[in-house]
Amino acid sequence: MPKQLEWTRRAALRLAWLxxxxxxxxxxxPLLKYLTSKEDRLQSPLVAYNKPLVVSSxxxxxxxxxxxxxxxxxxxxxxxxxxxxxxxxxHYQPETKEWLCPCHGSIYDxxxxxxxxxxxxxxPRVAVERKADGSLMINTSKLVGMDTxx
Amino acid sequence: MKDQENFVNxxxxxxxxxxxxxxxxxxxxxxxxxxxxxxxxxxxxxxMFHYQPGDRTGYNSILTIATVIPYGGVIRNLHYWAxxxxxxxxxxxxxxVVWTHSYKPPRQLNWLVGVALLLLILFLDFTGYLLIGSxxxxxxxxxxxNILRLIPGNVGxxxxxxxxxxxxxLSGSTLVVYVWHCVALPMVALFLxxxxxxxxxxxxxxxxx
Numbered sequence: 001m002p003k004q005l006e007w008t009r010r011a012a013l014r015l016a017w018l019x020x021x022x023x024x025x026x027x028x029x030p031l032l033k034y035l036t037s038k039e040d041r042l043q044s045p046l047v048a049y050n051k052p053l054v055v056s057s058x059x060x061x062x063x064x065x066x067x068x069x070x071x072x073x074x075x076x077x078x079x080x081x082x083x084x085x086x087x088x089x090x091h092y093q094p095e096t097k098e099w100l101c102p103c104h105g106s107i108y109d110x111x112x113x114x115x116x117x118x119x120x121x122x123x124p125r126v127a128v129e130r131k132a133d134g135s136l137m138i139n140t141s142k143l144v145g146m147d148t149x150x
Numbered sequence: 151m152k153d154q155e156n157f158v159n160x161x162x163x164x165x166x167x168x169x170x171x172x173x174x175x176x177x178x179x180x181x182x183x184x185x186x187x188x189x190x191x192x193x194x195x196x197x198m199f200h201y202q203p204g205d206r207t208g209y210n211s212i213l214t215i216a217t218v219i220p221y222g223g224v225i226r227n228l229h230y231w232a233x234x235x236x237x238x239x240x241x242x243x244x245x246x247v248v249w250t251h252s253y254k255p256p257r258q259l260n261w262l263v264g265v266a267l268l269l270l271i272l273f274l275d276f277t278g279y280l281l282i283g284s285x286x287x288x289x290x291x292x293x294x295x296n297i298l299r300l301i302p303g304n305v306g307x308x309x310x311x312x313x314x315x316x317x318x319x320l321s322g323s324t325l326v327v328y329v330w331h332c333v334a335l336p337m338v339a340l341f342l343x344x345x346x347x348x349x350x351x352x353x354x355x356x357x358x359x
Contacts, residue, residue, distance in 0.1 A: 031196075033220040040200055040214045086285055086320070087210050104285070118285075 045141035053136075059092050067138055068092065069128065075149025078128045078138045079112050085119045099123060111146065122146060157344060160351040162358055170357055175250070179243035183271075184343060186236035191336060193229035198332055201281070208283025208323025230278075237275050240268055260349040263342060270339045277331035280314070280322040287322030 047064045053071040059079070060069050066081045066089055081090045081099065088103035098115070099108035106117030113122045127142040128150045136150075200219055202211040215222035244264065247253055253261035276294070280287045291314055298310040315326030 030221040030224075034196065034222060034225065035199055037200070037219045037222075039218040040202075040211060088213070 045139055047138040047140060048135060049138060050133075050135035058094055062138065064140075065089065067126075067140060069136060069138065072149070074147075076128050076130075076136065077149055078126050078136075078140075080124045080126055080140055082124070083119060084114070084121045084123065085117070090123065113146075157348050160348050163351065163356040166356060166358060175357065176246060177242070179239050179246055183236050183239040183243055184347075186232045186239060187339070187343065189232040190229055190236065191340075193225050193232065194332060194336070196225050197229055201328075203281065203283075203323050203325050203328035205283065205288075205318040205321035205323055208281060208287075208321055210283075212282055212284075233275055233278055236271060240271050244268060257349075257353045260346060260353060263346050263349065267339060267342050267346060270335060270342065274331060274335050274339065277327050277335070280317065280324075280327050281331055283321045283323035285320055288318055288320040289322075291317035291322035291327075292319045 043064070047062050047067045049060075049062045049069050051060070053060065053069065053076060055071050055073060057071055061067075062069060068079045068081055070077055070079070081092065082088070083090050083101040083103065083106055085101065085104060085106055088101050090099045090101045090106070090108065092099055097110040099112060101107075101117065101119065104118050106119035107115045108119065108123055109115050111122070112125070114120070125144050125146055125148060127139045127144050127148070129137045129139065130150060131137050197215065200211060200215050200222065202208065212226070216226050217223065247261065247264065276290070280291050295310045295314055295317065298313070299306045301309065311326075313326070313330065315324035317324050317327070
């Protein structure tokens with residue numbers, strides 16, 4: 001006959017301690033990932049775009065999710081999709097040709113001018129340069145006017 | 151004699167009378183508040199590694215923590231909800247103390263300490279709301295600053311400057327609020343709570359913490 005397991009107070013407490021230690025061990029990996037994350041480091045203001053652009057194309061996303069480029073009959077322009085209200089990322093809607101902010105519902109037209117919602121001004125345009133190999137280099141730290149084209 | 155003054159020696163009561171362990175005496179509301187406070191302290195310390203105060207950076211760093219940093223969303227939400235829980239439990243704790251007449255002598259001093267703690271926790275909750283740095287935080291900061299400025303002379307103006315710095319109407323997150331929320335007020339709250347617990351024993355409380 002097997003020895004009957006006796007649940008003393010000490011045994012229960014020991015099990016509880018084991019549970020606490022096991023739970024703490026599970027938090028090590030998340031904590032390391034959280035503390036070593038470099039996602040909020042400052043990024044370089046330069047964004048490269050090396051795919052071909054068609055005249056009168058729609059807005060094209062670059063390697064940086066918030067930087068978009070587009071070419072019209074006058075030239076190439078670049079736009080930063082950061083809402084001018086509180087800085088949320090605005091999303092381009094290709095069907096309606098509008099920029100929509102998910103945070104407070106601001107809407108911008110195709111050119112990035114505010115149409116409705118709390119947005120105070122147009123989405124910022126930034127400078128574009130063409131490098132020797134023909135690819136584009138966008139400098140997000142250099143703001144330009146709405147009519148500036150490359 | 152020295153031993154009886156010691157805080158650690160007061161964590162557990164000298165004896166526990168029969169029947170006193172019933173949860174319906176206090177509903178563990180003070181203990182729940184302290185548990186929430188510990189959780190807020192740990193998650194708050196972790197948030198400080200990625201949060202950047204300031205009217206231009208505050209809201210963005212909250213968004214980054216909540217969406218991009220690994221496990222940042224869990225930590226931020228634990229901090230937020232433990233804060234909400236603590237505000238609820240400290241208020242219920244006060245109601246319980248009134249209900250069971252536990253503010254009466256010889257516990258008057260501990261009642262006053264409790265009132266101070268309640269005000270402190272509410273102010274910590276408010277400063278935390280400002281540190282989110284959203285538009286609503288900016289509105290709240292503006293209201294608070296304008297209320298303080300109703301105090302005549304330069305007293306109100308100075309008080310607002312000391313407590314909130316110069317929050318913008320669109321953000322509310324400033325370095326001044328950050329220091330109060332993360333360092334100064336939690337320290338005061340922690341030591342007042344330890345004193346609160348010690349007083350329970352000195353006033354004859356026999357329920358284990």
